[in-house]
Structures are given as structure tokens and as C-alpha cells.
Amino acid sequence: xVTPIRSLEQYRRQIxxxxxxxxxxxxxxxxKLFELYKDQKGTLWVxxxxxxxxxxxxxxxxxxxxxxxxxxxxxxxxxxxxxxRLRVDKIAHFRRDLGLxxxxxxxxxxxxxxxxxxxxxxxxxxxxxxxxxxKNEWAVTELGKKAGKxxxxxVDLCSPGKLSLAFPMNFPPN
Numbered sequence: 001x002v003t004p005i006r007s008l009e010q011y012r013r014q015i016x017x018x019x020x021x022x023x024x025x026x027x028x029x030x031x032k033l034f035e036l037y038k039d040q041k042g043t044l045w046v047x048x049x050x051x052x053x054x055x056x057x058x059x060x061x062x063x064x065x066x067x068x069x070x071x072x073x074x075x076x077x078x079x080x081x082x083x084x085r086l087r088v089d090k091i092a093h094f095r096r097d098l099g100l101x102x103x104x105x106x107x108x109x110x111x112x113x114x115x116x117x118x119x120x121x122x123x124x125x126x127x128x129x130x131x132x133x134x135k136n137e138w139a140v141t142e143l144g145k146k147a148g149k150x151x152x153x154x155v156d157l158c159s160p161g162k163l164s165l166a167f168p169m170n171f172p173p174n
Contacts, residue, residue: 008023
């Protein structure tokens with residue numbers, strides 16, 4: 001896959017490359033990832049090296065392999081939110097940290113219809129990822145699970161108030 005360098009102008013902000021810096025100079029700094037070509041008309045084209053293509057394929061395989069774990073992480077985030085939903089663009093910001101694929105908004109979300117759905121807010125026109133089903137086993141932290149065994153017997157910690165910290169709540173007036 002090759003593309004003219006001028007078509008990459010739209011990604012300047014994403015790669016934090018302000019003008020007057022040239023995209024071609026930026027790409028030349030990573031010769032193991034990018035190859036530059038000039039055609040007969042003098043147009044500069046860029047393509048990924050074979051090594052870079054292999055790395056991308058490996059990343060896609062790893063993301064797919066750990067897709068269920070990523071679904072757990074996203075579910076836990078949604079469980080912590082007030083209304084069990086988060087803006088899609090906020091989740092996209094942490095896409096790599098959560099192990100989500102580039103197109104998580106499309107294919108990935110629909111891979112887990114029992115967990116998520118994308119809804120559009122009537123109030124602000126934003127898209128939200130909404131939790132469909134509450135998962136009790138994901139609603140408790142690992143520390144909570146350890147604390148949930150009293151005398152070797154499992155205790156239900158999924159209900160509010162079951163695992164509370166003992167400290168006085170003294171709020172200042174107003």
C-alpha cells in the first residue's frame with residue numbers, strides 16, 4: 001500500500017507535526033517503517049516497509065487474541081460510570097491502553113452485543129457506548145474478591161454497602 005505524501009497532510013495534528021516541518025523529513029527519520037518513492041511526475045509517495053506491515057499484522061492478531069479481556073476492561077469502565085455509559089470519543093482516546101482495535105466503534109462493539117451498544121444522545125448529539133448487561137463478577141475488584149471470603153465462605157459483594165471502609169464521614173457545612 002502506497003499513498004501520496006500530500007494525502008497525509010490531514011494527519012499533521014495527530015502526529016504532532018506543525019508546519020513548516022515537512023512530512024517527508026518526518027517519514028525519512030523512520031527508514032525501518034517507511035519507504036519513500038518518487039514517480040515520473042515528481043510526486044512523492046510513501047509506503048510501509050515489509051517489517052512495518054508485519055508489525056501491524058502482529059498487532060492485529062494480538063488485539064484479536066485478547067479481545068475478550070478488552071471487553072472486560074471496557075465493561076469495568078462502564079460499571080464505574082454514573083449512568084453506565086461513556087462517550088465513544090473518550091474511549092477512543094484510550095483505545096490502545098484498553099487493547100481495542102482501530103475500528104472498535106464498528107466491528108468490535110458488535111462482536112459483543114450482550115455487553116455493549118452504541119447510542120446517540122438526543123441532548124448533545126454525541127455517541128455513547130452503553131452497558132447492556134451488568135456483570136457481577138466484573139463489578140468487584142480483585143481486592144474486593146479476596147476480602148469477600150469470610151471464614152472460607154464466599155460473600156456477595158456486588159450489592160452496595162457490602163464492602164465498606166470504616167471511617168467517619170464528616171463533611172464541612174455548605
